[in-house]
Amino acid sequence: MTLSALAIAALSATANSSATPILSDDFWLPPAASTFADGLDQMFNFINWLCYFFFALITVLMVIFAAKYRAPKGHTFRMDGPTHHLPMELTWLVIPLILVIVIFWLGFAGSSRLGVEGYVGLTTAPRNSYEITAVASKWTWAFKYPNGVVSDDLYLPAGEPIKITIRSEDVLHALFIPNFRVKRDCVPGRYGMVWFQTDEPTGRSRYHHLFCAEYCGTGHSNMNRRVFVLARPDFDAWLAKEASWLDEIPAEELYFRAGPRLYPRCQTCHSLDGSRLTGPSWKGLIDRVNEGSGKFLDGKSYRDVIGPGKEFANADEYIRDSILNPQGHVVDTYSPTGMSTFKGQLNDTAIEAIIGMMKHLDEFDPKTGKWLKEGSTPAAPATTAAPAAGAEKK
Amino acid sequence: MTTINANPDAVLDTHASSDNYLTHSRGFLSWALTLDHKRIGVMYLVGVLTSFLVGGIFALLLRTELLTPGATITADANTYNQWFTLHGAIMVFLVIIPSIPAAMGNFVLPIMLGAKDVAFPRLNLFSFWLWVGGALFAVFSLWRGAFDTGWTFYVPYSTTTEMGGVVPVVVGVFILGFSSIFTGMNFVVTIHKLRPPGMTWFRMPLFLWAIYSTALIQVLATPVLAITLLLLIVERTIGIGIFTPSLGGDPVLFQHFFWFYSHPAVYIMILPGMGIISELFAVHSHRHIFGYRFIAYSSVAIAIFSFLVWGHHMFVSGQSVLINTIFSAISFSVAIPSAVKVFNWTATLYKGNISLTTPMFYALSFLVLFTIGGLTGIHLATLNTDVHLHDTYFVVAHFHYVMMGSALIAMIGGLHHWWPKMTGRMYNETLGSLACIIIFVGFNITFFTQFMLGSHGMPRRYYDYKPEYQSYHVISTIGSYVMASGFLLTAWCLLSSIWLGRRAPANPWGGRSLEWQCPSPPPHDNFPVQPRVGDCYDFSCVVWKEEEQGYIVDRSLDPELNPNAPKRAGAH
Structure with a gap:
């Protein structure tokens, strides 16, 4: 195989x-x-x-x-019940x-x-x-x-x-x-x-x-x-x-092979279709970062921290930091304690896959995160043999 | 009987006059600033029942949402979380804790003592307005963005949640706590100082023993809650680390503090209910309560044990094995006085003269529901079974059987018991009993299913759930609708009696304690002079009087009040 x-x-x-x-x-x-x-x-x-x-x-x-001991109104009370x-x-x-x-x-x-x-x-x-x-x-x-x-x-x-x-x-x-x-x-x-x-x-x-x-x-x-x-x-x-x-x-297949498998870890809080959950949606995320227009809770804008010579050289570096140190820069209107670090849970390759997925979001189903071009892959027939090969959901 | 009336002390004057506590003075301020314990009790009652309606609506929303997995009537889990938090917080802090002591206790306690009022009437009024203040803070918290912490306010969730209503509601609960402390203090002093001649400690109606035990817990435990909530506010607002680990605190410490109050609070809720039930069984069986001393002592025992068992809320929280073991052992001790009460109440029915009145239906319902609630507590106090059942619907069912099926049913039973005294009107008994049966059936459908649900592993506080649990949830929800219809019928039955009901006699049920020896509704001063009392569970001097359609307490038949009274058989 x-x-x-x-x-x-x-x-x-x-x-x-x-x-x-x-x-x-x-x-x-x-x-x-x-x-x-x-x-x-x-x-x-x-x-x-x-x-x-x-x-x-x-x-x-x-x-x-x-x-048994029901008594009608007006009946003379029996007094023989023991008191203790x-x-x-x-x-x-x-x-x-x-x-x-x-x-x-x-x-x-x-x-x-x-x-x-x-x-x-x-x-x-x-x-x-x-x-x-x-x-x-x-x-x-x-x-x-x-x-x-x-x-x-x-x-x-x-x-x-x-x-x-x-x-x-x-x-x-x-x-x-x-x-x-x-x-x-x-x-x-x-x-x-x-x-x-x-x-x-x-x-x-x-x-x-x-x-x-x-x-x-x-x-x-x-x-x-x-x-x-x-x-x-x-x-x-x-x-x-x-x-x-x-x-x-x-490496070149990482974002569509690994991305959808990693996304379930993120989907409770981050949507792909733009709907607001606990965290910002991934839809248009890269664009927002590149434009630099968004704001953080502390009042700074994306432009202030992302860009050549700034805290983060580019969008990739900023997103990586958001995954490992999510309470560092919190996007405006979201909870500062909403997300906890994924340090030790996602390695560099995994983070690369996630960032890649964000960059190619139009290739994924906005509801399930499934890669839409999957059918066109020549290797698809191998799928049926998969479980026996010991491969399993992460 | 007529000959006995020659003795002026034979029967206290119970003829309703136009001057009673309801008509004594008029106008809003005559209520808002009243020092009359009866009016304060009635105001509490209105407040508590209004809160019960609100809390009940949240309960129905919860049950309706749970009809299907996922979204049913709200697509937002946060909304559901707010509903169950509000349901719990309202029912605990605004309804059950003040219901019996503050509403019923205020009305009945001084009359049972033959006193004019509680020891500190102004403090009593202050307690009531504190309660109103606390309730307003709870309303204010909704406006500030509500809260979704659960009624337990567990950290670090409560210190980090985004919802803005946490601090206002915690302030509200803090204030309610003081209302509770002052009421408790007032009752302790009243019972110590204002008992009538002849009423030794072991002559007190058992309701007073229960209220007294409750008051002791209120005074001793509530300050711990107050300081815990203050610490929570301090931590949330200025970040002083006491409970939150990221600030160097310990979340389990909060649980210890919280349950050090809130476990005794469970007995603040149930003990007065047990007191009412002791009254109901004795009065409606027209028979001396069986084992008076054991019941009285068991109230005090429960009050004492209540302080020693809080750790059983934390068996899986990370306490040491040793501590869990000790708390498990002590928790079982509560079973003994509870069992004693249940057996003594059952024995009170034996050879009684039972009237199946509406209050009696509630007392019988209580006995069944409390038996189930108490017995299922064994599963939860036992270490190895609790691990599985902890934080599941089994616990939810258990505490609803005790808090609602017992404490609240006792309260509603007490309400039916003293309603004629409070309003001077009789309600339709057929309707009242029917409503009680509907509530009883609905309650069991709702909550017995939850025992099964919990044993199958359904965790509590779940907005969404696995499809296999749905059938249980549907049955439970249907039960809650049945129960709600029962409560609506009860509300109609009681409220309509104010306009439609016949005038209540002074003693419609055949009670023996002092509140049945003053007119219905009682005059402003209750009694012209504080009467002497005999054994308040000796029903031999209670006689039916056809022309009044009620009973009278013929004091001349009581050998303790009248040395010339005829000796009777079966006297103890």
Whole structure:
């Protein structure tokens, strides 16, 4: 396969939209897809049965009493109802007390005999865990792998303990994977951790949901990603592919091969069709910069900072800086805290691809960011063979 | 019975005269500057119910938006975010916190004590105007660009969001806090100093125990919220780093401060509701409340425990495992006094003389809803199950069962209970009970689905959601419409009674405490002299009087008030 065919393959895999989420039809709880999920569900169900029992007890007694002791107006009151009964009251004080002590202990320590996984087990990752870093920012996730790969969706090896170190670039977020029963806030200025052991592989056609569970503003409800669990060999192939896909694209094809694959990271805030989102639209961006007419929040105009001999020699340099240091020069009427740095998430090649895309914006679909000239590419037939080659959405 | 009336103290004069608190003086200023606790209570009630209407409209907007994934009635996620923030902030700070203590408590507390007014009537009026001021700031914040922080104002989002309404609304909540503190202080002093002869601590109606416990929390916890909000304002306006990491602060510190108030605040909301329910069960069962002391102590226990459990809001926020474990253990302690109350209320029905009145329907609804709300709290206090359920609709459902299904239902129940006393009119009971049933059904459709939704992993505060959650959302939204129609029916039922209702007797339900022994509506001074009281849950001296279509409290039958009273069977 030629290099360009590989790149096309990668591009086609971006449209991995046919994959479906893994759901359950159960009354309670989603599918259990981590090794401890069943142990947690056991606890949930145990508490549920307790709830059913006490709910039924109270409701039935209430209905019976309310029906049996109804008294019409004007009837002489019976006065034989007890006003208190110490042994009875102590009984219904002590029984719940014992129950909650048991529940607390099971919730904390678990019990292998009852098949309950305790909280302690959730907080201690095994030493041999595969380590991933998750960086949350408004409103994207970046999952960083040990070899430097940064991915938008979460890919995991199957049947292995995984430890995810969590941080945030801006406000509070929370990493939540319902099918794994894990959740952890991403607190800026702190590191957090979740660990779990994956179960069966999902392949690339099915995935688990990953949500942001802590309110973080406009894009909060769309800050969800997919979790693919791959058998170890597939995972390794994916990881290797991811590490090199950008480098394998010839420089002149970069903007239309890599650009559309990188754009999803940007699209929550930057439109291609000129509509106003959290950040400025990319439409006409290069023209505005070259004309120098736009203004920044601090009152300076583009002309003041961009141009030969100024802070940024040209538009490319300014845009690169906006990606790596977005709070340096903020375009007028936009939030100074709207964007967080992509330093460490996009390398120079990736930034080059994005700038290239901005410069050739008329070649892309203004809604989806898809490259419109794709059909004319001679290498197109390679697309069908792509997934087997291990190429995958970034 | 007629012979008993020979004793002048036998029945307090309950004949409604033309001079009652509503007609005592006229004109706008006679209300705006009134020192009469009853008028202040009524003004609070109007304010609270108006806020409830506004908060309810936001709730319906939210539910309607959630009918479909993505855009339904607004294409802008920010608008949705503002709606849920306003819904939460209005319902918590303007409705539930002041509803029972400030509105019901103000009206009922001094009358229950047989007092003329609260201890500090001027402070009471000041509290009310502070409440109005706080509410105006909330309105002002909308004009300044609204806010989208959630009612919790979590940093760093609240210090960095672009919306201009954050500082005004935080100032508003700060002011509302003082309104709450002053009301609490007033009630503590009133209960300590103005109890009538014969009313020892363990003779107080349980509503007063609840209000007293609540007042203690209000006085002790609210200042913490005040200082936290001040720090937030300082950080947002002049950039002093306390909570925001980029300024050297710690966002988790804000959560600790916030929940140190806001968890006790949950009990500020529910405790008075429990107090009302104790009254409703006793009065409408015409039977001594079962286990008075346990209920009274459990109110105090809840008030104390409420200060020790705030960390359970932060199990996944980055607290240490040890702290989480300790908070989980302490959180379970709240289950005990709550369970005691539920069992004692149920036992109060046993061998009672139950009238299925509208207030009783609310009390029974409360019992069911609070049982569900309380039991699902176990899932959330348990460490390992909370990790999955935290910040999902399961939590939303849980706290709506407690805050709305319990606290608010108790408030509406209390409103129906004391409405004849407040207005001097009886509402249509069939309509009132029907509305209660509609609300009950609608409530469960709305929120029980949300337990399922949350357990399947739907996070809260989502404008958009995955298609598989839609069926739950549609059912939930339909439930909210049912509930809304129930509330509209309730509003019609109560308001129409002012014009259409028959005159209320002094004691329409057969209550025993002092507020049922003064005319409906009460005169300006409540009682000519502070009456002596006996056991306020002893219903043996409550008798039905056909010609008044109401009950009277025949004090001559009470051995504590009349040594010559006939001995009765079943006395304790």
